[in-house]
Amino acid sequence: MNIDKCLLCPRLCGVNRNKGEIGFCSAKDKIKIARFSLHFWEEPCISGEKGSGTIFFSCCNLKCIFCQNYDISTKNNGKEISIEKFAEICLKLQEMGALNINLVTPTMYVPLIKEGLLLAKKRGLNIPIVYNTSGYERVETLKELDGLIDIYLPDFKYFDDSLGEKFSGIKNYFEVAKDALKEMVRQVGEAKFSGDIMTKGVIVRHMILPKHIEDSKKVIKYLYDTYKDKIYLSIMNQYTPVRKIKEYKELNLTVDNQDYDEVINYACDLGVTKAFIQEGETCKESFIPDFSKYEEI
Numbered sequence: 001m002n003i004d005k006c007l008l009c010p011r012l013c014g015v016n017r018n019k020g021e022i023g024f025c026s027a028k029d030k031i032k033i034a035r036f037s038l039h040f041w042e043e044p045c046i047s048g049e050k051g052s053g054t055i056f057f058s059c060c061n062l063k064c065i066f067c068q069n070y071d072i073s074t075k076n077n078g079k080e081i082s083i084e085k086f087a088e089i090c091l092k093l094q095e096m097g098a099l100n101i102n103l104v105t106p107t108m109y110v111p112l113i114k115e116g117l118l119l120a121k122k123r124g125l126n127i128p129i130v131y132n133t134s135g136y137e138r139v140e141t142l143k144e145l146d147g148l149i150d151i152y153l154p155d156f157k158y159f160d161d162s163l164g165e166k167f168s169g170i171k172n173y174f175e176v177a178k179d180a181l182k183e184m185v186r187q188v189g190e191a192k193f194s195g196d197i198m199t200k201g202v203i204v205r206h207m208i209l210p211k212h213i214e215d216s217k218k219v220i221k222y223l224y225d226t227y228k229d230k231i232y233l234s235i236m237n238q239y240t241p242v243r244k245i246k247e248y249k250e251l252n253l254t255v256d257n258q259d260y261d262e263v264i265n266y267a268c269d270l271g272v273t274k275a276f277i278q279e280g281e282t283c284k285e286s287f288i289p290d291f292s293k294y295e296e297i
Contacts, residue, residue, distance in 0.1 A: 001110065001111050001144055003018055003029060003111065004016050004019075006023055007138070007140075009025065009108070009136065009141070010138050010170075010176045011023070017029045024061060024063075025060055025063075025108045027108035027109065028080070030082065030112070031080065031082075032080045032081070033055055033089075034058045035055075035072075036089050036093060037054060038051030038053060038093070038096055038098055039053075043203055044196065045203075050097045050098065050099050051097070051099065052130065053096070053100060055102065055103055055104060055106075056105070057072075057103070057104060057109060058073075058076050058078030058079075061107050061108055061134075062134045063168070065168075065248075066209070066241070066242075067242075068240055070242055086120075087120040087123065088120075090116070090120040091123060094125055094127055099128075100127050100128040101117075102153075103129065103132055105132070106131060110141050129150050130152075131151070131184075133155065135173075135176075135180060136170065136173060137176070139182075139183045142183045142187070149187065150188065150199060150200050152185075152201075154177070154181060154184060154205070155206070155207070156177050157173060157206070158174060158219070163212065163215060167248070178222075181231075184202050185230060189201070191231075191274075202231040203232040204231055205233075205234040206220065206233065206236065207236040207237075208235070208255050208259070208260060208263055209239060209251070210239060212250070213259045213263050216263050217263060220263070220266065220267050220272065233274065234275065234276040235263060235264060235276070237277075237278050240254070241254065
């Protein structure tokens with residue numbers, strides 16, 4: 001796969017990024033990142049005590065109107081780097097003690113990331129690679145990563161496609177995410193751990209949106225009915241309104257504690273046991289990284 005005719009994501013823009021053409025995601029012909037750091041706020045089996053070596057990529061092929069990382073997904077803030085520099089960053093994070101390399105919203109750069117990871121591995125990168133995604137992925141693109149990704153960390157945002165159309169501007173989120181997840185599970189199989197730290201497997205994240213708990217229940221039921229205990233779920237209450245959204249007033253709220261408890265109880269009643277839940281004050285901007293500074297190596 002290449003970016004001469006970019007078909008990396010399900011939007012199938014077909015633009016020639018090597019000649020400066022820009023598709024929906026706004027990505028160009030180089031990797032663009034907004035931040036890299038040790039990150040301690042992922043699921044416990046990802047962050048542990050040492051931290052996840054997180055690389056936040058700029059631009060996005062989904063651009064949800066409520067995005068918590070709006071400054072980099074939609075405003076596209078960040079810095080372009082070479083494949084060589086990307087490999088250096090991976091190795092630097094490993095030197096810093098990272099438990100894994102955590103690629104956040106990497107879809108637009110898969111061919112470049114693949115080349116960079118292979119280069120880094122030749123130079124000694126040996127920690128697990130995490131693919132942290134919105135779930136809006138082409139199976140054909142994921143297959144390019146088979147054998148290279150150890151842990152898939154996809155969102156599963158919506159069951160009802162009308163929500164995907166309203167909030168993410170796409171009509172087929174469920175079908176696309178369903179097929180993508182199937183491929184992820186095929187590649188890495190059931191979870192494996194070294195102590196409390198995951199080394200292989202799939203964790204599916206679902207962030208509950210305010211006033212949409214019935215859709216959350218449908219997502220969880222689908223995931224559990226389809227995969228049972230083969231995957232882990234992460235049921236999140238951390239939705240944070242980061243800017244005013246006039247069209248959908250519910251998106252200016254946070255998730256009510258009673259609603260979150262209702263979704264968790266529903267999951268328990270279904271039989272879900274392999275799941276992460278959130279407690280305490282997670283719906284605040286301190287859980288959103290500061291993208292105003294780019295750390296050099």
